[in-house]
Amino acid sequence: MPVTRLDTAWIRAARRAIDPVFLDTPLYRCEALEPRLGCAVSIKLETANPVRSFKARGTEWLTSRLAGSASRAVVCASAGNIGQALAWSGRRRGLDVTVVASRSATRVKLDRIRALGAVLELVDGDHERARERAAALALRDGIRLVEDSLDLETCEGAATVGLELVEAAEAFDTVLIALGGGALATGVGHVVKELTPGVEVICVQPLGAPAMTLSWRQRRVVTTDTADTIADGVAGRCPVPAVLDDLLLVADDAVLVREESIVAGMRLLLDHAGLVVEPSAALGIAAVLEDRDRFAGRHVVTVVCGSNVDPDAYHRWVGPAPFGHRP
Template sequence: MPDTRLDLDRIRAARRVIDPVFLDTPLFRCEALGRALGCAVSIKLETANPVRSFKGRGTELVASGLSEQGRTAAVCASAGNLGWALGWSGRRRGLETTVVASRRAPAAKLDRIRALGAVLELVDGDFDMARERAASMARQRGVRLVEDSLDIETCEGAATIGLELTRRPPDFDTVLIALGGGAMATGVGHVLKSLAPEVEVICVQPHGAPAMTRSWHERRVVTTDSTDTIADGVAGRHPIPAVLDDLLKVADDAVLVQEASIVTGMRMLMEHAGLIVEPSAALGVAAVLEDPGRFAGRHLVTIICGSNVNLDDYHRWGAGRPATSP
């Protein structure tokens, strides 16, 4: 079992806390996508829930803990999905939720946060600037700052995906995981390396937001001055040292992919699996497109982590056009 901040017993216990609406998401073989990519492909569909992303697993643990402590408020920075999930989990437990986001965040995500009754504050700049503002607000108000990936609940909530993947002896040999802050990668990776160590864990990030991938390869925190990618959900500039330490122990590889491959991956998921996804969810398919020889003859699982995408952007990127082959 890898020596990380995560604990397998706590992850198992998390399933009793998380609303079942987020658990046991579909896992199915997509033969059409596999034929197009030249390998066997199974999809773990983390968008089949009320917030359309995996983030609800972690926010359920956060909100439950705050409620047990008698706390009534929380603030977070979000590219959109975490804020929506925290708003959903917080509303069920009577928590006042404040979300700080970039003005450049997809309008669809911001609208859904507002619809839950959360307080939404927009800042100029990117996610890391939103994170700085959220931290300042939490200090001033004396409320809980929810930090995705740093807070262990977000990682162990995401890790329950790994428990579902390993419910039976896996017939797959590779799992492709979108890499942003690292909650899903470290969580799922921890479970896989504990229960199915023969499965290769590959993290995928855009060339336009490479900080965590570069950090993994150099085994030290590497920051970037800016990001330039349509995959807003993974576009951080400042990796968290403790999360990187965990990632180094559970990831077998971390790769970067081009924007064009992300768009093609989105098109292929729509055409071959009937899924409209946000760019971050297509990173796994993009990795296969860029290195088909590596995956030929293998059986991989790609985790579809979110489907919160503005449809105008989706069509503007060209993701709605047919893509019959890589």
């Protein structure tokens, strides 16, 4: 296997350091989805934990390694999920956590960051402006800047999802991974390609926020001027070069999906799996909906990566229909 920044031995070490509440999340065959998608579907449910996303796997590993250092303060930029995770892990280890986010970020995510004890600073503009402000605060105050996906610990923590996938009893031939900054995709992709190289790793991104997918396709960093998608958790515009280098080595494909397919995926997960998820978590289902012929006859695993969604927005997108009553 080509050499990425990741090392499976370090990923196994991360699993030993992460609070067990974030490990061994449910992985199960969801037969109710299969007639609608035309393939066997298993769900890796990364929402069944205190921060309702996979992100705390990375922040647990990162903060465990900071616990003995002289610096007791960290800052990060967040669309919401990494901020919650860092706040949770930092509080557990006595760290002072500052999170910078856009004023337009999902309200429920911002409220939860505050509730977990972090200092929250809001900025005008999008997530890239928040990244710039977080970097400026770290430089000004001499504190540790946590950069999701660039900091290797965030990728190694996310990669523990991959260990759990490849150790599962039932074999699969495709894994569909939401693609934003790249921690989940590069982490899971690394483990899958090293331990089960025949499994196809497909990354999925919204058509309205395509920067990392375009970069993967062109094998160079491609930035975009805007990111316009309901999937705020993956709405970056400026890929990190080192993360792209890793992604190029582990991803077999990167696809873009339409907003209406993301919403349709959320509806399917509600009606046929009983799951309320944020848009980023429905990207894998959206990819199958847009290309059923490609996945016909396969056994796909999709990582349901988060469920931090504003209730009002969710009902606008998906509607309040009871389970099992949508065509």
